[in-house]
Amino acid sequence: MIYKSMLLVILLLPMIGSLVGWLIGRKSEKYRDKFNILLTAAELLIISLMFKRIGVEPVSLFIPDIMGTGLALKLDIFRYIFVWVTAFIWFLTTIYSTQYLIRYKNRNRYYAFFMLTLGSTIGIFLSENLINLFTFFEIMSFTSYLLVIHDEDEYAHDAGKSYISMAIIGGLVLLMGLFLMYDYLGTVDISVLSHSMKNIGSIKYLISTLLIIGFGVKASIVPLHVWLPKAHPAAPTPASAVLSGILVKTGIFGIIIVVGVIMNGDIPLSTAVIILGFINMLLGGFLAIFQRNVKRILAYSSMSQVGYIMVGLGLIGLLKDHNAIAVYATLYHIFNHALFKVLLFLCAGIIYMILHELSINAIRGFGKHKNVLKVLFLIGLFAIIGMPGFNGFISKTLLHEALSEAHHMYKTRWFDVAELVFTISSSFTVAYLLKIFITVFMEESEEYRGQYRDHLKKRAIVPMIMLSVVIIFIGLRPNVILKVLEGTMELFHAHGSIEPHFYDIKNIKSSIITIGYGCIIYFGFIRSYLRRRENGRPIYFNPSLRWLSLERHIYIPVGRFLYRSSSVVFKVIDRGIINLVIYLSNSLKSLSGIKVKRPTRVIADLKIKKPKELTRFKIKEEHEDITKRLSKRSMHKEFVTFMDMVTVLRRNLNSLMYAVFILAVMIIVVLGVLVF
Known part of the structure; x- marks a missing residue:
C-alpha cells in the first residue's frame, strides 16, 4: 500500500508544489528557489527509493471516476527508466535555473509552469490508460508552451505559435485514433490492448498511424518537426534542455507503446x-x-x-x-x-x-x-x-x-x-x-x-x-x-x-x-x-x-487555402439555406397567412414588417428586435405571426451553419496534416 501511495505522491507533488512555490515566490524569490530545489530533490529521492520494489514487481494504482475511464497508473522497469531520468534532469536543471534566470523577468511564472510540466510529464510515463496519457500529454503541451514564449518577444511568440499549433493538431489526430480504438475495442487500457488489437483486422493500421502521428509531433519526426528548431532557441536554456532531453521522449514513449506494446x-x-x-x-x-x-x-x-x-x-x-x-x-x-x-x-x-x-x-x-x-x-x-x-x-x-x-x-x-x-x-x-x-x-x-x-x-x-x-x-x-x-x-x-x-x-x-x-x-x-x-x-x-521550408511554403499556404476555400463553400451553403428559408416562409405566408396564438406570452406593441422587407442584411437587426419585444411583459395578450417564428429560426440556422463551418475546418486541417 505504501508504494501505491508513493506512486500518487510522485505524480501530485510537482503539481501541488508549483502552486506552493508560486505563492512563496510572491514573498521571497530566495526561498522559492530553495523550495523548488528541495521539491525536485524529494521527487528524485522518492523515485529512487521505489527502485527496489519495482525491480521485483510493478506497482499499480487505479482510482475510479476520474477522466471518465478512471485514473490508471503503473510503474514498471520500462516506465521507471523514463521517470527516473526525468526526475534527475529536472533536479539538475532546477538548480541551474536559479543562476540562469537571475536577470529574466516573470521568474515566478516560469517556475510554476516548469513544475507543472514536470508533473504532467511524470503523468504521461505513469499512465496505463491511453485517455490518461492523452490528458497529461495535452496538459504538458500547454504548460511547456508558456516556457517556450517566456521571453515574450516577437521571435518567442512566433516559435510558440508553431509549437502550440503543431501540438493542438497532433492532439486532435491522436484523439481521433483513440476514438476509433475505443469504438472497435471498447477499451483504452494498454495491458488489454496488447492482446486485442491484432483481432480487429486492417483498421488497426489506421488507428496506429493516427496515434503515431499524434505522438510523432512531440517526438519531432519528419515532417512533423517544424516546431523544434524554432522552440529550442526561443525558450530559456533550462527549458530548452528539458524540451530536448525529456519532452521529446514523451512522444517516443507513446510511439513505443503503440508499436512495441500494443501492436506487438x-x-x-x-x-x-x-x-x-x-x-x-x-x-x-x-x-x-x-x-x-x-x-x-x-x-x-x-x-x-x-x-x-x-x-x-x-x-x-x-x-x-x-x-x-x-x-x-x-x-x-x-x-x-x-x-x-x-x-x-x-x-x-x-x-x-x-x-x-x-x-x-x-x-x-x-x-x-x-x-x-x-x-x-x-x-x-x-x-x-x-x-x-x-x-x-x-x-x-x-x-x-x-x-x-x-x-x-x-x-x-x-x-x-x-x-x-x-x-x-x-x-x-x-x-x-x-x-x-x-x-x-x-x-x-x-x-x-x-x-x-x-x-x-x-x-x-x-x-x-x-x-x-x-x-x-x-x-x-x-x-x-x-x-x-x-x-x-x-x-x-x-x-x-x-x-x-x-x-x-x-x-x-x-x-x-x-x-x-x-x-x-x-x-x-x-x-x-x-x-x-x-x-x-x-x-x-x-x-x-x-x-524549401515545410512551415512557410507548405503548411501555412495549405492551411490558408483550406480555410479560404472552405469559407467560400460554406458561405454559399449558408446563403442558400437562408434564401431557402426566406422563400419558404414567404410562400407559406402568402398561402395561408397563419397566425399562431401565444396566450402565455405577454407582448407590447408588436409590429412586424412585411416579409419582403426582411432582407439578409437586416436579419440580425430584425431578430434582435423581435426577440426583445417578445420578452417584454405586459397586461395584454397578443398574436405572433408565423413570420416571427421563421425569422428567429432563420437566425438560429445561420448560427448553426457557422458552427458546422468551424467543425469542418478543423476536420479539413487534420486531413491536410495526414495527407501532407
Missing part, C-alpha cells in the same frame, strides 16, 4: 518506423551542419538522435525472437541521449547567460581560455559522437549491432543502404559538433581573452559536472544500466540476454573510422564551403535559409 512489433509498422528513423537521422544531421545558432544546431541534433531511437524501435519488431539486443539498444540510447544532450544545452546556456548571444559568428573564440566550460562541452561532444569511454559509445554500438543482426537475418541490399545511412548520419554528428567546438573553444579571439570568469557560478557548473560524471561512469561501466534494462524484456516479448564486448578492436575501430569521416566532412565541406572571410574575420553562412 508488427512487421509492416516496424518497417515504416525504421524508414522514418533513418530519414530523421540523415535529415536532422544534414540540416544541423548548416546552422549557425548553437541551440538551433542542438535542436536539429535532437531530431537526428530521435532517428536513432526510431531505428532501434523498428528493429525490435524486425528481429522477432532475436530482438533482445534491439530492446537494450533503444532504451539505452533514450537514457543516454537525455544526459549528453542536456549537458550540451547547459553549456550553451552558460555562454548565452554571459553574452546574450549564441551565433557562432558572434561568440567565436569565447571559450578558448574557459577551461572548465571547454572540458564539460568536450565530454558532451565525445558522448554524442560515440567516442569510446563515454555513454554514447555504448548505446550506438548496441544499435549498430542490432542493425547488423537484421542485415544478417534478411540479407537484402536495403540493409546495405541502412548501414551507409547509419555511418553518414554518425559522421554528420561529428561534423556539426566540431563546428561548434572548434569555432567557440579553439579559435583565438582577443575580445574574450581572460574575461567573464567570475560569471561561471557553482550553481550553474555543479549540475553540468554531475551530468559529466554520470556520462563517463556509464561509458566505463555499461553493465550497470544493462542490468536495469533486463526487466523490460518481458514487455517486448524478448528472449535471452546479451553479453556484448563493447571495447573490442572491432567496435573501437568502427567508432574511430566514423569519427574520421566526420572530420573529413568538417574540414572538407563546412570549413571550405560554409565559411568565408568578411572584413578579415571568418564568417559562417547558412544557405539552407533559402531552401
Whole structure:
C-alpha cells in the first residue's frame, strides 16, 4: 500500500508544489528557489527509493471516476527508466535555473509552469490508460508552451505559435485514433490492448498511424518537426534542455507503446518506423551542419538522435525472437541521449547567460581560455559522437549491432543502404559538433581573452559536472544500466540476454573510422564551403535559409487555402439555406397567412414588417428586435405571426451553419496534416 501511495505522491507533488512555490515566490524569490530545489530533490529521492520494489514487481494504482475511464497508473522497469531520468534532469536543471534566470523577468511564472510540466510529464510515463496519457500529454503541451514564449518577444511568440499549433493538431489526430480504438475495442487500457488489437483486422493500421502521428509531433519526426528548431532557441536554456532531453521522449514513449506494446512489433509498422528513423537521422544531421545558432544546431541534433531511437524501435519488431539486443539498444540510447544532450544545452546556456548571444559568428573564440566550460562541452561532444569511454559509445554500438543482426537475418541490399545511412548520419554528428567546438573553444579571439570568469557560478557548473560524471561512469561501466534494462524484456516479448564486448578492436575501430569521416566532412565541406572571410574575420553562412521550408511554403499556404476555400463553400451553403428559408416562409405566408396564438406570452406593441422587407442584411437587426419585444411583459395578450417564428429560426440556422463551418475546418486541417 505504501508504494501505491508513493506512486500518487510522485505524480501530485510537482503539481501541488508549483502552486506552493508560486505563492512563496510572491514573498521571497530566495526561498522559492530553495523550495523548488528541495521539491525536485524529494521527487528524485522518492523515485529512487521505489527502485527496489519495482525491480521485483510493478506497482499499480487505479482510482475510479476520474477522466471518465478512471485514473490508471503503473510503474514498471520500462516506465521507471523514463521517470527516473526525468526526475534527475529536472533536479539538475532546477538548480541551474536559479543562476540562469537571475536577470529574466516573470521568474515566478516560469517556475510554476516548469513544475507543472514536470508533473504532467511524470503523468504521461505513469499512465496505463491511453485517455490518461492523452490528458497529461495535452496538459504538458500547454504548460511547456508558456516556457517556450517566456521571453515574450516577437521571435518567442512566433516559435510558440508553431509549437502550440503543431501540438493542438497532433492532439486532435491522436484523439481521433483513440476514438476509433475505443469504438472497435471498447477499451483504452494498454495491458488489454496488447492482446486485442491484432483481432480487429486492417483498421488497426489506421488507428496506429493516427496515434503515431499524434505522438510523432512531440517526438519531432519528419515532417512533423517544424516546431523544434524554432522552440529550442526561443525558450530559456533550462527549458530548452528539458524540451530536448525529456519532452521529446514523451512522444517516443507513446510511439513505443503503440508499436512495441500494443501492436506487438508488427512487421509492416516496424518497417515504416525504421524508414522514418533513418530519414530523421540523415535529415536532422544534414540540416544541423548548416546552422549557425548553437541551440538551433542542438535542436536539429535532437531530431537526428530521435532517428536513432526510431531505428532501434523498428528493429525490435524486425528481429522477432532475436530482438533482445534491439530492446537494450533503444532504451539505452533514450537514457543516454537525455544526459549528453542536456549537458550540451547547459553549456550553451552558460555562454548565452554571459553574452546574450549564441551565433557562432558572434561568440567565436569565447571559450578558448574557459577551461572548465571547454572540458564539460568536450565530454558532451565525445558522448554524442560515440567516442569510446563515454555513454554514447555504448548505446550506438548496441544499435549498430542490432542493425547488423537484421542485415544478417534478411540479407537484402536495403540493409546495405541502412548501414551507409547509419555511418553518414554518425559522421554528420561529428561534423556539426566540431563546428561548434572548434569555432567557440579553439579559435583565438582577443575580445574574450581572460574575461567573464567570475560569471561561471557553482550553481550553474555543479549540475553540468554531475551530468559529466554520470556520462563517463556509464561509458566505463555499461553493465550497470544493462542490468536495469533486463526487466523490460518481458514487455517486448524478448528472449535471452546479451553479453556484448563493447571495447573490442572491432567496435573501437568502427567508432574511430566514423569519427574520421566526420572530420573529413568538417574540414572538407563546412570549413571550405560554409565559411568565408568578411572584413578579415571568418564568417559562417547558412544557405539552407533559402531552401524549401515545410512551415512557410507548405503548411501555412495549405492551411490558408483550406480555410479560404472552405469559407467560400460554406458561405454559399449558408446563403442558400437562408434564401431557402426566406422563400419558404414567404410562400407559406402568402398561402395561408397563419397566425399562431401565444396566450402565455405577454407582448407590447408588436409590429412586424412585411416579409419582403426582411432582407439578409437586416436579419440580425430584425431578430434582435423581435426577440426583445417578445420578452417584454405586459397586461395584454397578443398574436405572433408565423413570420416571427421563421425569422428567429432563420437566425438560429445561420448560427448553426457557422458552427458546422468551424467543425469542418478543423476536420479539413487534420486531413491536410495526414495527407501532407
